[in-house]
Amino acid sequence: LPNFTLKELAKKLSLKYEGDPDCILVGVAALSLANSTELSFCRSSKQVPLLEKTKAGAVIISPELSSDFLGNRLLAVDPQQALINALALLHPKPAIIPFCHPTAVIHESVMIPESAFIGPGVVIGARVLMGKNVVIPAGCFIGDDCRLGDDVCLGPHVVLYNNVRLGNRVSIHASSVIGADGFGYHRQGFSGPWQKVAQIGGVLIEDDVEIGASTTIDCGAISDTHISRGVKIDNQVMIAHNVFIGEDTVIAGCSGVAGSTNIGSNCILAGHCGVADNLTITNNVILLGKASVSNSIKEPGMYGSGTGLLTRAGWLRLIARLRNLDRTIMKINKKLEKIND
Amino acid sequence: LPNFTLKELAKKLSLKYEGDPDCILVGVAALSLANSTELSFCRSSKQVPLLEKTKAGAVIISPELSSDFLGNRLLAVDPQQALINALALLHPKPAIIPFCHPTAVIHESVMIPESAFIGPGVVIGARVLMGKNVVIPAGCFIGDDCRLGDDVCLGPHVVLYNNVRLGNRVSIHASSVIGADGFGYHRQGFSGPWQKVAQIGGVLIEDDVEIGASTTIDCGAISDTHISRGVKIDNQVMIAHNVFIGEDTVIAGCSGVAGSTNIGSNCILAGHCGVADNLTITNNVILLGKASVSNSIKEPGMYGSGTGLLTRAGWLRLIARLRNLDRTIMKINKKLEKIND
């Protein structure tokens, strides 16, 4: 691991420092766990009480909070940004060591670039194209006709079905599945067996998208499912066939977006959100946790759903009231009308 | 890929056509993307505006909408059914090339049928039985005593624990896990460590079931978890131990069904539905997205839950009101009584 003096670090991060310029820092750690060779950070005034006891060699802190702290410090107007930069210096990503494990099963039509890392048991289908510096660790499955841009980094056991195209710098974490069949069935009338609608579309994932672990993004029915540049998707998310997600939109864990829905750019979906099929959500929409969207959203802004949390007793009373709410309000209004008459 | 003239296609699909009988069609594509050798389709009147600009060689369209379109067309009373049939002709499933990859690890007690496809790194346990034309691609794990019917088609990395029995034509997409231990624990009193209840049941999945990617279906505690003929289950669904699902029921993404619950046939669960344990849901029930079921359902019909979506400000006001709804209504009623007195 690299190490820096406080002075060197301040210079590299373009920050002012106060304290011992020669203090040596070899890693980043939380305030309560850091030792004298570690850099820590104070994110908000809530953490100020931890400053007193910290053994950190130095602390990233905003100028307003720094008066509370006499130890070595890096003064940052945006401590989170300074932390990101410090992490990049003190905990750089390990360099990719180009390698192709002998147990990988690679179709004869595929050219593995010299810069690639291909782990044990990887399977790569026909006509797959890869850019520079791709990382495909153990157990990944890459279907026919997939394309991986430069610096694509997969986790173990990622499955790309046929015809998935990943832009540059796309990351996908372990066990996610991209391009499985969309959920498309048809029947005549309202009962009887369902017929499968063949799902022949692909998945297009643009540059700088990051996808978490155990997430599924289905292939399009006929045209592509499309994830735009800069989108960040968490773990356990479900994106159905022919969904479009606009640039820089963020989707947190356990959320689901149903088929053919179009989500704008710069949106945020918190955890466990559900969006029904064939809707359009405009740009700059924020859905709070567990929001349930069953109509298109035309106005930017923040939206939520649900009753909030209640004690069980209160909740049971609430449910009983809600079951009759319409009637209750009609009764009250009738009584009021009578009185007014 | 196969290709057909419009006339040939019309004949094979038992549809009337209008336009150039010799127009050659080699694939299916969306209205906005299709080129002059591709067949497209117009699902509803909403898509009519796209007809004007389409470059499709021909379009599947219902007779009512066809007056709006002068290009080559196939007239279909049920365009979705015609599309399914056209996809089967123009994009047929690739034939299975029987194969057994040398890296597959197959228990000595197992006979691999000549028609099977077994991919790299597959592991097959003791006494597994397979029908004809099974597809077990890379990385699948088939536990002891599993049985796979004819035409079973798995995705990469599917895990079947011991004693999972799949009927004919069952499809399971990538990384789904069938037969993991049910969530069964016991303790005496209300605190302290939990003891595990051994889960010794299996999973029975009947003919024509399709299961999405990253779905989990647990084994029964003592008897089987049972998925009936024709059930379709989407991605990221959780089916707990000893659940029974009736024929032709459809369960969309991110839904969960808790232990020992019995769901009837011909039901539809939309996305993110939750059904509590030990319930019975009758046949022909439709649960709308995010429905939360905590009691048995005895009447067929459509059911829903939740407050709908509100703006954040409206939602916060709603939650405040709901917290006191019972008291508010009691107060109002008291005042009304007083006035009436």
Added chain:
Amino acid sequence: LPNFTLKELAKKLSLKYEGDPDCILVGVAALSLANSTELSFCRSSKQVPLLEKTKAGAVIISPELSSDFLGNRLLAVDPQQALINALALLHPKPAIIPFCHPTAVIHESVMIPESAFIGPGVVIGARVLMGKNVVIPAGCFIGDDCRLGDDVCLGPHVVLYNNVRLGNRVSIHASSVIGADGFGYHRQGFSGPWQKVAQIGGVLIEDDVEIGASTTIDCGAISDTHISRGVKIDNQVMIAHNVFIGEDTVIAGCSGVAGSTNIGSNCILAGHCGVADNLTITNNVILLGKASVSNSIKEPGMYGSGTGLLTRAGWLRLIARLRNLDRTIMKINKKLEKIND
């Protein structure tokens, strides 16, 4: 499989028996499926009607219910506990046969204990330490610097990223992913591309934790994500970075806990619960199914969320009322005030 006479079983289970002491029992089965050599169990008075028709060789039953049953029986004050003990005798876990499959790819720095089972295609990274009797079946991926205690048992395809530490007797079912990057991004202002915050923490999972299939537990951002002794986590659960879960807490399927939230000990989260980030939930809290937690919980007890389930028509009326609830109540109150004036 082992077999016991009723008398032997009663002695081993420290239970009284009634009926034929020499009845031989070779397994456990449900009342409706058991044959004359199988032991069954009657959990509650609901199951009493099944007793009449059962062909079970013997039945575990509580003394209060036993008067209804004349067959061979084991009398148990806690039938569930007796069942657990009987399962352990009649369906013991198969012994681990130490083995290391030749296709496993094991870093040269790792010492595989003689008692370990290592399946085909397993990948084990640098400096991994293992206790006694670990089971690492086909396709597992163990990252660098992981530590596995005694009797750790993984399912197929489990992925442990770097620096995951598992205590003794930890079980993790198939395809779960432990230690993937937390969902941490930062940007300046309210639009534009997101920067990734490097996630350098690990995951600490203490003794006797069981984790279901397709569950994800992310690594900490800087310090560890921490799952305490005895925690039980079901399938399809999402635990975000830096979450702390206290001892003996149980989390059912499809639930999600967002970043840096601290859940106490001895809590129960039913299915589909969602807990927002940076909260604290005290000990002994029970969250009912689909509970949505957006504030810290300071009082032990049971909590719920949601409107319950309504027919579609009733639900649409409810939603319409809820959208205007605040205004409706204000109007009613105004009218009441006027009348009182």
